Amino acid sequence: MECSKCGRDAVMHAAYSGAHLCDAHFVESVERRVRRRVREDNLVPRDATPEDPETWVVGLSGGKDSVALTQILHETFEADPRIELVALTIHEGIEGYRDESVDACLELTEDLDIRHEVVSYAEEFGVEMDDVVEDDPEGMAPCAYCGVFRRDLLESYADEFGADKLLTGHNLDDEAQTALMNFLEGDVAQIAKHFDASLGPFDERADGDGAPSREDQEHFVPRAKPLRDVPEKEVALYCHLRDLPAHITECPHASEAYRGEIQQLLHGLEENHPGTRHSILAGYEELAGIVASEYHSDADDSRDEADLGECERCGSTTTRAVCRKCQLLDALDA
Amino acid sequence: MQVTVDVKGEDDVEVDAGADATYADLLSAVDLSPHEVTVLVDGRPVPEDQPVNVDHVTVLRLVKGG
Numbered sequence: 008m009e010c011s012k013c014g015r016d017a018v019m020h021a022a023y024s025g026a027h028l029c030d031a032h033f034v035e036s037v038e039r040r041v042r043r044r045v046r047e048d049n050l051v052p053r054d055a056t057p058e059d060p061e062t063w064v065v066g067l068s069g070g071k072d073s074v075a076l077t078q079i080l081h082e083t084f085e086a087d088p089r090i091e092l093v094a095l096t097i098h099e100g101i102e103g104y105r106d107e108s109v110d111a112c113l114e115l116t117e118d119l120d121i122r123h124e125v126v127s128y129a130e131e132f133g134v135e136m137d138d139v140v141e142d143d144p145e146g147m148a149p150c151a152y153c154g155v156f157r158r159d160l161l162e163s164y165a166d167e168f169g170a171d172k173l174l175t176g177h178n179l180d181d182e183a184q185t186a187l188m189n190f191l192e193g194d195v196a197q198i199a200k201h202f203d204a205s206l207g208p209f210d211e212r213a214d215g216d217g218a219p220s221r222e223d224q225e226h227f228v229p230r231a232k233p234l235r236d237v238p239e240k241e242v243a244l245y246c247h248l249r250d251l252p253a254h255i256t257e258c259p260h261a262s263e264a265y266r267g268e269i270q271q272l273l274h275g276l277e278e279n280h281p282g283t284r285h286s287i288l289a290g291y292e293e294l295a296g297i298v299a300s301e302y303h304s305d306a307d308d309s310r311d312e313a314d315l316g317e318c319e320r321c322g323s324t325t326t327r328a329v330c331r332k333c334q335l336l337d338a339l340d341a
Numbered sequence: 342m343q344v345t346v347d348v349k350g351e352d353d354v355e356v357d358a359g360a361d362a363t364y365a366d367l368l369s370a371v372d373l374s375p376h377e378v379t380v381l382v383d384g385r386p387v388p389e390d391q392p393v394n395v396d397h398v399t400v401l402r403l404v405k406g407g
Contacts, residue, residue, distance in 0.1 A: 008388055008391050016385075017387075017388050018385065018386040018387065018388070019386060019388055020388035020389060020390045020391075022390070027388050030386075180376070238376065239376070239377075239403055240375070240376050240377065240378070240379065240403060243379065243401070243403050244379055244386060247379065247386070247401070248386070273376075274374040274377060275374075277374075278374060278375070
């Protein structure tokens with residue numbers, strides 16, 4: 008089969024668009040989608056200048072998604088003095104898993120010559136995930152603890168490194184799954200929060216098209232997911248074709264049963280109705296923007312502000328007296 | 342035609358592929374979706390909607406980014 012754009016052998020078929028692409032045109036297509044998303048989400052603000060650049064912290068796990076994102080962002084902004092990239096890796100303390108993926112991160116960041124920081128649960132919290140899984144004081148899935156700890160470190164170190172934005176490598180499958188899960192759980196407030204925290208475009212009033220943009224998050228480094236137009240399979244293929252140092256082993260504690268069920272459902276739908284993931288996410292983002300605007304106008308701002316305070320233990324922003332991370336650490340006797 | 346499907350990290354499976362079978366049909370026979378794997382022929386990725394014309398394929402499974 009020939010590439011739809013040139014005569015070379017195709018390496019993939021995108022059923023949702025009908026295209027067959029060769030390696031070169033496929034790689035170009037992935038990169039174009041990421042750059043378009045960066046533009047459409049207004050990630051580069053008009054006031055960023057070479058003298059006053061933006062700092063973007065990229066969450067780099069060493070898996071295919073964050074490796075592809077880091078590589079593409081680096082190539083996009085290498086010659087642009089308005090953007091500085093910092094890669095941030097979290098070591099959770101998972102034997103036979105994280106050491107190898109940290110090696111992949113080191114290899115990539117040395118190749119690209121970008122600043123790279125590694126922080127660990129062990130040094131920061133005095134716990135390792137392998138032990139947390141054994142103790143399990145709250146009777147939860149491993150990912151539930153790990154997610155709380157990871158978000159805390161990504162957030163606090165992004166802040167420490169002066170990040171204007173925190174970028175993560177969530178792909179189309181990840182986001183379509185989350186969208187569907189939020190919808191099936193009937194969690195409209197969560198949908199609005201998702202828009203403000205990481206999905207909505209940044210406000211550029213000069214555009215003036217009236218589309219919803221996210222509300223400023225005073226207390227948190229804003230997050231963005233510029234890889235979310237690219238299906239998971241294509242991210243893996245991209246890494247394979249470009250021979251990027253992605254670490255490909257499943258976390259031994261992976262256990263998100265509900266997400267797995269949704270993933271299977273989406274694979275089946277995509278097979279019979281190509282483009283389902285794209286349309287779920289496009290529709291969800293539009294709805295989330297409307298819902299978020301509704302919440303913004305309804306919100307009693309003074310009350311909202313009062314809900315957010317500092318954790319008594321660690322000082323993180325939280326709606327509780329003691330934040331969730333500190334509660335979990337207490338339960339673990341850490 | 343008998344095709345050997347070598348799913349990396351798992352045992353090889355012999356699949357009896359019909360004359361018009363595509364690579365997607367091979368995946369379906371081993372209970373995998375084209376959205377979670379890449380099919381390689383002689384180390385080169387192939388579009389899954391194409392007819393099978395080899396007797397051995399390698400299948401790379403996707404792994405969560407974590």
